[in-house]
Amino acid sequence: MAKLNLLLLAVLVACALGLVTSQHRARKLFSDLERELNRARELDIERGQLQLEASTWGLSQRVERIAASTLGMRAPDPRRVRLVAPSR
Amino acid sequence: MSAASQGLVRFPVWRARLVLATLAAGFALLGARALYLQALETEFLQGKGDARYSRLIEVPATRGRIVDRRGDALAISTPVKSIWAIPGDVTLSAAQHRKLAALLGLDTRELQKRLDESARDFVYLKRQVSPDTADAIGALGLKGIYQHREFRRYYPGGELTAHLVGFTGVDDAGQEGVELAFQSHLAGTPGTRRVLKDRLGHVVEDVESIRSAQDGHDLVLSIDGKLQSLAFGALQAAVDQHRAKAGALIVVDARSGEVLALVNVPSFNPNNRARLTGAQLRNRVITDLFEPGSTLKPFTIAAALESGAATPATVVDTAPGTLTLARHTIRDVHPAGAMSVAQILQKSSNVGAAKLALGLPPESLWRLYHGVGFGQPPQLEFPGAAGGKLRHYRSWRPIEQATMAYGHGISVSLAQLAHAYTVFARDGELVPLTLVKRGVQVGGEKVISPDTARAVRSMLELAVQPGGTGPRARIMGWRVAGKTGTAHKPDHGGYAADKYVSSFVGLAPASAPRLVVAVMIDEPLGQYYGGAVAAPVFAQVMQGALRMLEVAHDAPLEPLAVPGEGEEAKENT
Numbered sequence: 001m002a003k004l005n006l007l008l009l010a011v012l013v014a015c016a017l018g019l020v021t022s023q024h025r026a027r028k029l030f031s032d033l034e035r036e037l038n039r040a041r042e043l044d045i046e047r048g049q050l051q052l053e054a055s056t057w058g059l060s061q062r063v064e065r066i067a068a069s070t071l072g073m074r075a076p077d078p079r080r081v082r083l084v085a086p087s088r
Numbered sequence: 089m090s091a092a093s094q095g096l097v098r099f100p101v102w103r104a105r106l107v108l109a110t111l112a113a114g115f116a117l118l119g120a121r122a123l124y125l126q127a128l129e130t131e132f133l134q135g136k137g138d139a140r141y142s143r144l145i146e147v148p149a150t151r152g153r154i155v156d157r158r159g160d161a162l163a164i165s166t167p168v169k170s171i172w173a174i175p176g177d178v179t180l181s182a183a184q185h186r187k188l189a190a191l192l193g194l195d196t197r198e199l200q201k202r203l204d205e206s207a208r209d210f211v212y213l214k215r216q217v218s219p220d221t222a223d224a225i226g227a228l229g230l231k232g233i234y235q236h237r238e239f240r241r242y243y244p245g246g247e248l249t250a251h252l253v254g255f256t257g258v259d260d261a262g263q264e265g266v267e268l269a270f271q272s273h274l275a276g277t278p279g280t281r282r283v284l285k286d287r288l289g290h291v292v293e294d295v296e297s298i299r300s301a302q303d304g305h306d307l308v309l310s311i312d313g314k315l316q317s318l319a320f321g322a323l324q325a326a327v328d329q330h331r332a333k334a335g336a337l338i339v340v341d342a343r344s345g346e347v348l349a350l351v352n353v354p355s356f357n358p359n360n361r362a363r364l365t366g367a368q369l370r371n372r373v374i375t376d377l378f379e380p381g382s383t384l385k386p387f388t389i390a391a392a393l394e395s396g397a398a399t400p401a402t403v404v405d406t407a408p409g410t411l412t413l414a415r416h417t418i419r420d421v422h423p424a425g426a427m428s429v430a431q432i433l434q435k436s437s438n439v440g441a442a443k444l445a446l447g448l449p450p451e452s453l454w455r456l457y458h459g460v461g462f463g464q465p466p467q468l469e470f471p472g473a474a475g476g477k478l479r480h481y482r483s484w485r486p487i488e489q490a491t492m493a494y495g496h497g498i499s500v501s502l503a504q505l506a507h508a509y510t511v512f513a514r515d516g517e518l519v520p521l522t523l524v525k526r527g528v529q530v531g532g533e534k535v536i537s538p539d540t541a542r543a544v545r546s547m548l549e550l551a552v553q554p555g556g557t558g559p560r561a562r563i564m565g566w567r568v569a570g571k572t573g574t575a576h577k578p579d580h581g582g583y584a585a586d587k588y589v590s591s592f593v594g595l596a597p598a599s600a601p602r603l604v605v606a607v608m609i610d611e612p613l614g615q616y617y618g619g620a621v622a623a624p625v626f627a628q629v630m631q632g633a634l635r636m637l638e639v640a641h642d643a644p645l646e647p648l649a650v651p652g653e654g655e656e657a658k659e660n661t
Contacts, residue, residue: 052244
């Protein structure tokens with residue numbers, strides 16, 4: 001009888017420790033998840049900001065101005081442009 | 089008595105019972121208390137416990153982005169920080185005070201003034217500061233100074249797309265333009281969730297998600313950013329050159345009904361709306377109406393052809409260049425005697441158009457105007473899209489029927505006009521317009537027969553040749569068809585003698601139309617004929633657009649002869 005009791009006690013202690021560990025692990029994983037989600041949100045925000053920046057730098061007006069003034073480019077004479085139809 | 093019995097002291101039985109009873113009572117009490125706490129008071133206690141570690145937190149949702157058909161951003165929400173303080177808790181050293189003021193871009197006295205309003209528990213020091221500034225302020229670690237996240241909407245297109253995209257208010261709700269029209273599509277709904285937090289405020293466990301956050305949907309517009317920029321530049325230059333009050337322009341893809349560019353001058357910067365006037369805010373393409381003048385004549389002629397009353401070769405006598413109806417006189421700038429229907433359009437003869445209209449039953453004329461969309465708001469997802477004025481034919485008097493033939497006594501928006509011209513571009517079909525990318529060719533509603541549409545189209549092509557009213561609308565490499573308009577502006581019940589609306593509506597390439605472009609210049613000074621003011625803008629935008637879309641040439645690449653002074657016909661409506 002006493003032996004059985006001791007055995008049960010040991011099982012109980014083991015279960016309790018197991019519960020504590022798994023709970024701890026769950027919380028740790030959860031905080032990892034939380035961190036990653038935050039990072040995803042921040043990256044999404046950054047993507048938006050980069051898109052914003054790209055759109056601002058890439059405004060046709062600005063590109064045109066730089067092409068014409070800094071790079072000395074100009075639109076070709078239409079007679080020198082040949083339209084090529086893509087063959088399908 | 090034995091020794092054992094001597095050692096034993098006999099207690100009275102009641103003492104044992106008393107101990108037993110006391111213990112039993114103790115257990116009973118514990119049991120009752122447990123029952124009380126666990127079963128009866130549990131709600132209250134659970135609430136108290138939750139209040140110590142369970143938190144409801146809001147999950148923010150972002151508003152959807154608006155992008156053009158190439159995927160370039162036109163409107164993006166990005167978080168910014170707002171800095172606020174609890175004045176009673178703030179204790180700043182002089183150095184910290186100076187540093188904070190510098191970071192916020194505030195005067196030190198101004199900052200002190202805000203912090204001195206200690207009667208209030210909460211004061212905004214500055215709203216919507218950039219994330220960098222907010223981080224720098226956070227790094228100072230000041231007591232009583234807090235920040236929270238807000239979203240701010242940015243418009244990289246600035247004034248180019250201001251009227252089209254519109255803008256949102258501080259609460260992130262659409263107030264104008266597409267932002268308002270697609271509010272429910274773009275808006276996100278913030279969610280809430282219940283979490284457990286530890287002593288340090290870290291979330292340690294997710295208990296439940298009460299409502300998940302729904303981010304707003306992105307919206308892809310039919311607008312082409314490059315074309316929009318080209319159109320804005322051309323229109324702005326023309327408005328400046330002619331010292332006009334305003335200008336508007338719309339480019340429509342005739343195959344899909346998509347609006348590729350929609351610009352207004354004067355414009356405004358949606359990122360900084362501090363000094364905004366009503367004139368800047370007006371959307372002259374969609375919500376403003378004007379009397380179109382001669383750009384309406386092709387529809388009158390289409391009605392005449394459609395009814396079988398005339399063919400392009402039918403001759404109408406317009407001599408002596410005036411027509412008097414009930415004390416009103418209709419005049420031509422170029423009195424010409426007998427003219428064919430094609431010549432009426434080419435020279436933009438008011439008398440000719442009026443005579444053609446008077447030869448038709450009012451109902452068939454009305455049916456055509458109504459059929460191409462005049463007098464009813466276009467099915468365009470835009471707030472305040474105007475329908476214009478087209479009176480029912482039962483109330484027409486002959487003079488009205490005659491003036492309507494050349495676009496007076498009827499009002500339309502520029503978008504309606506461009507929309508109506510798609511019937512000539514699509515062999516008689518009216519295609520529904522849209523501001524959202526479709527990307528596919530769509531079917532339209534049949535309004536006139538293909539024969540009539542083609543006949544009017546070739547007449548419109550004649551109108552931009554030398555001898556017509558709009559030779560400056562021609563472009564090298566593509567055939568163009570279009571019509572000029574020069575309308576007197578309605579003023580105090582009559583028409584102002586010196587205020588005009590110059591317009592041009594046209595399509596190209598004429599052999600297989602792809603684009604419809606409509607231009608309107610409001611009150612140009614000096615030159616005012618549509619052929620001189622609006623047609624060059626049309627040519628510039630159309631040429632750029634066709635090149636951008638890589639549309640095949642249908643005309644030889646030869647320099648266009650500049651029309652001589654006498655070669656260009658002028659019109660007065």
